Amino acid sequence: MIMKLSPHITAVHTPPITEVKRWLAERPTDGRELIDLCQAVPDYAPHPDLTRHLAGLLDDPLTSKYSPDEGLPEVRGAISAYYGRKYGATLSPDNFCLTIGASQAFWLAIVTLCTAGDEVVVQAPAYFDHPMALEMLGIRSVYAPFSEEERGIPSPATIEGLITDRTRVLLVVSPSNPTGAITPPATIRELFTIAKRHGIALILDETYSEFIPEGARPHDLFSDPAWGENFVQIASFGKTYALTGYRAGQLVASAAFIRQALKAQDTMAVCQPRITQQAIMYGVNHLDGWVRGNCDMMCRRHNLFRQLFVQPGNRFRLAASGAFFAWVRHPFGSMSGRDVAKRLVDEAAILCLPGEVCGPGLEGYLRLAFGNIKETAIPEAVQRFRDLNS
Numbered sequence: 001m002i003m004k005l006s007p008h009i010t011a012v013h014t015p016p017i018t019e020v021k022r023w024l025a026e027r028p029t030d031g032r033e034l035i036d037l038c039q040a041v042p043d044y045a046p047h048p049d050l051t052r053h054l055a056g057l058l059d060d061p062l063t064s065k066y067s068p069d070e071g072l073p074e075v076r077g078a079i080s081a082y083y084g085r086k087y088g089a090t091l092s093p094d095n096f097c098l099t100i101g102a103s104q105a106f107w108l109a110i111v112t113l114c115t116a117g118d119e120v121v122v123q124a125p126a127y128f129d130h131p132m133a134l135e136m137l138g139i140r141s142v143y144a145p146f147s148e149e150e151r152g153i154p155s156p157a158t159i160e161g162l163i164t165d166r167t168r169v170l171l172v173v174s175p176s177n178p179t180g181a182i183t184p185p186a187t188i189r190e191l192f193t194i195a196k197r198h199g200i201a202l203i204l205d206e207t208y209s210e211f212i213p214e215g216a217r218p219h220d221l222f223s224d225p226a227w228g229e230n231f232v233q234i235a236s237f238g239k240t241y242a243l244t245g246y247r248a249g250q251l252v253a254s255a256a257f258i259r260q261a262l263k264a265q266d267t268m269a270v271c272q273p274r275i276t277q278q279a280i281m282y283g284v285n286h287l288d289g290w291v292r293g294n295c296d297m298m299c300r301r302h303n304l305f306r307q308l309f310v311q312p313g314n315r316f317r318l319a320a321s322g323a324f325f326a327w328v329r330h331p332f333g334s335m336s337g338r339d340v341a342k343r344l345v346d347e348a349a350i351l352c353l354p355g356e357v358c359g360p361g362l363e364g365y366l367r368l369a370f371g372n373i374k375e376t377a378i379p380e381a382v383q384r385f386r387d388l389n390s
């Protein structure tokens with residue numbers, strides 16, 4: 001007899017990036033190099049001083065050992081200082097738990113807050129991994145719809161209208177993956193106030209916060225003395241320091257919340273690898289200027305992409321865009337995002353994500369991670385969309 005699998009896992013769709021990358025094996029070769037706008041990965045290498053610093057640590061026997069579950073105190077201390085600069089926040093090392101990417105931080109947050117049968121209000125379009133994780137845990141995603149008029153900025157009134165007595169979390173990603181939309185600090189404050197009023201959590205995934213133009217402060221929630229009662233932050237250093245493979249994430253919450261989450265941390269990962277912790281510490285201590293330079297470069301990419309994409313003659317329409325991503329309406333009404341994305345691979349040598357992986361009813365859209373490609377490659381990428389207009 002064959003073992004049975006959990007229906008919670010079999011019901012979930014294949015990871016979208018894996019699915020889309022499989023199409024490449026069947027791609028007709030027309031001599032054109034693929035333009036990969038699919039998985040969001042900065043195209044540049046980590047800072048060479050960071051890499052050299054890590055190389056020098058490899059002989060240290062401590063590097064290969066476990067650390068405390070939440071991470072080394074000196075690393076969390078350095079991150080607290082960085083939060084002082086970035087958010088004007090006075091946080092303690094006890095507010096941080098270093099994780100295997102922001103992905104694991106999300107799991108820690110959810111298993112600490114929810115049980116099967118609970119509901120999470122998810123701003124659509126969602127970062128696809130979030131509803132996938134929720135579905136596996138038997139938690140229902142209740143979608144706040146995407147509004148083209150609002151260009152992907154969440155509506156607090158709409159979100160509040162979706163809260164029921166099963167709701168445990170309001171989930172927002174800012175800057176958004178997949179729209180790039182940057183939720184203004186005042187709107188984030190409103191969402192926090194709603195969470196407070198209903199005795200639930202606001203989870204904010206800020207994986208792309210270092211790509212907010214001009215290093216503007218993402219929000220002021222940490223200045224509220226009671227922030228930890230209703231706010232949980234998911235953060236990643238993966239995109240910030242071009243270290244996606246190091247799995248450099250963290251959960252930021254009240255010390256009491258972190259103490260509970262550590263029970264899950266111990267069973268899932270024990271700790272973030274020490275080499276990753278050292279990379280983060282080097283980054284927060286030395287690389288503010290480098291990060292800012294990359295942010296400026298991403299803004300230039302966005303400006304150029306937007307300027308070229310919206311010129312007359314392109315039937316693909318920019319529905320929203322911002323940090324790292326563009327959310328585009330395709331012109332082939334009857335086709336799904338999947339079919340159009342597949343066509344783009346085969347006929348335009350462009351790899352991107354179909355909109356429907358980000359929530360129900362989004363078949364008319366595509367997600368483009370223009371942050372993956374250099375400014376010099378952007379005109380060619382946009383031209384390939386224009387050429388697929390018929």
Ligand SMILES: Cc1ncc(COP(=O)(O)O)c(C=O)c1O
Nearest residue numbers: 101102103127177207236238249
């Ligand atoms: C919104 C969002 N959250 C979390 C993640 C996962 O980040 P990490 O690589 O740190 O796990 C990503 C990665 O693309 C993301 O886009």
